[in-house]
Amino acid sequence: MSDPMIEIVKPSTMREALRILARTSPRALPLGGGTQVSLFPTSAKVLVDLSELALAGIRVRGGRCEAGAMTTLAQIAASPRIPAALQAAVLRETNRNLRQQATLGGALAVREPGPLLACLLALGAEVSLEPGKVVEGLDGWLRRRLTGRKPAQLITGASWNSKQTLAYVDVARAPADRPIACVAAAAVVKSGRLGNVRVVLGGAGQPLALQLSPARLMEGVAVADLDRTMEAAGGVIRAPWVDDIRGTAEYRTAVAPILIRRALAHLLSAGA
Numbered sequence: 001m002s003d004p005m006i007e008i009v010k011p012s013t014m015r016e017a018l019r020i021l022a023r024t025s026p027r028a029l030p031l032g033g034g035t036q037v038s039l040f041p042t043s044a045k046v047l048v049d050l051s052e053l054a055l056a057g058i059r060v061r062g063g064r065c066e067a068g069a070m071t072t073l074a075q076i077a078a079s080p081r082i083p084a085a086l087q088a089a090v091l092r093e094t095n096r097n098l099r100q101q102a103t104l105g106g107a108l109a110v111r112e113p114g115p116l117l118a119c120l121l122a123l124g125a126e127v128s129l130e131p132g133k134v135v136e137g138l139d140g141w142l143r144r145r146l147t148g149r150k151p152a153q154l155i156t157g158a159s160w161n162s163k164q165t166l167a168y169v170d171v172a173r174a175p176a177d178r179p180i181a182c183v184a185a186a187a188v189v190k191s192g193r194l195g196n197v198r199v200v201l202g203g204a205g206q207p208l209a210l211q212l213s214p215a216r217l218m219e220g221v222a223v224a225d226l227d228r229t230m231e232a233a234g235g236v237i238r239a240p241w242v243d244d245i246r247g248t249a250e251y252r253t254a255v256a257p258i259l260i261r262r263a264l265a266h267l268l269s270a271g272a
């Protein structure tokens with residue numbers, strides 16, 4: 001039987017935290033809000049509490065919004081520095097009690113697909129990692145994890161271009177239920193036209209799907225072009241939807257263009 005005892009250490013410097021995390025025995029893991037590690041068995045014998053490392057908080061500087069890894073989902077949902085659409089998306093993740101505890105770093109590490117990651121992917125967010133102050137695109141970070149490589153890295157935060165407009169829309173069985181399907185779309189809106197468009201499809205437990213080909217068709221689009229654009233984009237929207245308890249892949253395929261059109265309309269009206 002494995003030893004059920006886990007030691008929790010609380011380093012006061014990043015250097016000390018990285019030194020402990022670099023050890024191979026006993027195995028150590030970062031501890032965010034603990035909502036996941038407290039429920040699921042872990043092979044780690046040491047948890048490194050990150051709460052003394054000044055990793056919580058949200059600021060905007062140099063045209064970028066930066067959120068620290070220890071910022072809770074509740075703080076993201078309440079911050080005036082966070083786009084309203086991202087706040088709305090975070091409120092669609094899990095329940096109020098868990099949002100008070102769960103951290104951005106934990107959400108990125110667990111990479112639970114859902115509204116939060118869909119929005120961050122649409123914003124073209126970058127993830128900051130230690131050691132080495134590495135900055136990596138979220139897209140690459142998620143794909144790297146999915147290919148099974150296990151980076152022993154500490155997430156220190158995420159950032160994105162704060163000049164973008166973000167829209168988030170979803171469909172759910174009931175207003176408080178988790179989304180069957182969702183769309184996050186980000187763009188720079190100038191003179192009533194979309195630029196640098198990024199569109200992500202997702203949903204609770206659904207794979208995230210960045211829509212590169214449809215987004216190309218949306219460049220320069222104005223309100224009057226929306227129907228024509230969606231007619232053209234409809235044929236190139238692709239997502240690896242899966243059937244689940246909330247709905248079928250077929251339903252999600254049918255609803256995706258409607259949600260995308262709605263998200264683009266929100267972008268154009270928010271950026272006007």
Ligand SMILES: Cc1cc2nc3c(=O)[nH]c(=O)nc-3n(C[C@H](O)[C@H](O)[C@H](O)COP(=O)(O)OP(=O)(O)OC[C@H]3O[C@@H](n4cnc5c(N)ncnc54)[C@H](O)[C@@H]3O)c2cc1C
Pocket residue numbers: 029030031032033034035036037038039050069070093094098101102103104105106107108109110111112114116153154155156
């Ligand atoms: C029943 C239940 C349902 C949930 N449903 C949802 C949901 O639908 N959507 C949602 O978003 N969340 C959900 N959560 C919260 C879920 O645990 C999240 O993924 C959460 O964001 C994890 O954050 P945490 O800070 O609590 O992570 P922790 O539990 O502290 O850690 C989780 C993992 O992430 C690693 N980690 C934590 N911080 C870092 C860091 N800074 N750098 C590197 N690795 C790190 C840990 O080592 C561990 O492996 C749910 C939780 C529970 C218990």
